[in-house]
Amino acid sequence: MLLNQQFYTGSGALLLLLLWSAVAPFDRTTWLLEIFPVLLAWPLLWWTRKSYPLTPLLYALILLHALVLILGGAYSYARVPLGFWLMDWFALERNPYDKIGHLMQGFAPVLVAREILLRGAYIWGQRMLNFLLLCIVLAISATYELIEWAAAVLLGQGADEFLGTQGYAWDTQADMGFALLGAILALLLLSRWHDRQLAQLAVT
Template sequence: MNKINKSNKPTSMHIGLLTLSIIALVLSFIKPKSYRIWFLEAFPVVLGVLILVYTYKKFRFTNLVYVLILIQIIIILIGAHYTYNDVPIFNLIKEVFGLSRNHYDRLAHVTQGIIPAFIIRELLIRKLKLNRGVIVSVLVVSICLSMSAFYELVEWGGALVARNLSDDFLGFQGDK
């Protein structure tokens, strides 16, 4: 694991990662397909970054986790900008390989399952002082599944409220 900086001063790497997050946020906000969908998709990113900044002096993740968080932020913000079913590079992949749909949402779902696991594992081991092993692994998987199920319910509620945006917000793409 990476060394954890015990001082209260932010490291240059962490400042750089935060700066890249803000740049990604700003770029994704420039002429998105829909500002309403952008807000729905980007709001959790903004909230998460604010929480990370607010808790930074009390708890610091390893550099690996912060890099993974940046990757997740970028993936979410690309989906927020274009909508998940219309990301250009994945449209090209769809055409080149003769796929029936754009699979960017699949990439996002995989990373949204894996990256939070690193975050949760670090919290369980370092904050709750749990020992590495089967129990921590089971807890990590259970918490990730619970968070994903909760978010799916939030998306469903959002789709009910904004019916005309539900296909783009949820990225159904024929998966109805």
Template sequence: MNRKWLLGIMICILAGVLIWSGIHPVKRSLWFFEAGPAILLVLVLLITYRRFPLTTLTYTITFISCIIMMIGAHYTYAEVPLFKKITETFHFSRNHFDRVGHFFFGMIVAAFIREIAIRTINIQKEKLLPIWVLCITLALSAAYELLEFLIGSLFTEDVQEFLGYQGDIFDSHWDMVMALFGGIALLWFSKWQDRQISSVTGKMNEKGG
């Protein structure tokens, strides 16, 4: 499929899911905090598309991650129906939909960091690149947990519900572990991302020339 058509379809789907997500969410006050990052991220990518287009892989991971955020914003992560059913079926102690979200958070951060580093610093052949990517991914995951805690403490009435602990005192730790796993998973697609980076930068050079 043509890249522009694919990206256009993703944008249309995101717009549709966003509208659905914002219609009668379970907690309107939480919706803005949960959906806000996805909206902001998409806007930034739209604004920077002409000057600094990213690979299709990075856009696809972003698309999936934003869909997850919008679903979580609509239902709250603890009440997503499909995963609630899975929780009941397998007798899990909590709804693990947020774990999926943090896994893709790790993937999206790793994808952005790796692509931007290769294209701006030219360190593609650096042997420590995977380690740098994972360290930054884990650091940003920890920073996100701290920011989430501060926002929940300052601006929400029920910080426990906002943070989605669901009775798990190690929730933040597991969130960071899942983000790390997401970063590791992204590294499996390194060669695919490298080929797409070469394609994107090649087309940019042709236009510039």
């Protein structure tokens, strides 16, 4: 019951954020491209909330990841206010919000993959599990970079806001590096918490 309440509360907050972001985004095409993963993932989570409920930790991380995507879509990644604050605090030359997005691209999906692999008992052994999880995250990151490349080819200069490179020549490699870093941090910081919630979910 508590998990259902949390899920419905999170869904309501997500809907409000999506509506807010849709009112006057910086660029409508960029907004749609950035929030598209949210439009795919959350209906799937709603549909499977009873047949395959996830741990509360994972739902919270997915919601946080969705928030990062929605803000990036509303402002464009190079113009999110949080990024400008970080620029001032750390004396950076570029708005780093794009890197927060790619950090989350590893941080949340690695636990999605971990939950699926562990609940399905698809693999045994912690080292091999972690190795495969990092491979999965890098595959997701590389796929996203290919999508960005396709958008650049199809949209031309219109894809600049979606890409968010801000003139950085090594943006693609840095994006994948931050996704890998996010995955490593999530495994180091959250694995035990995740294990406890998985055990509780199995009992429930």
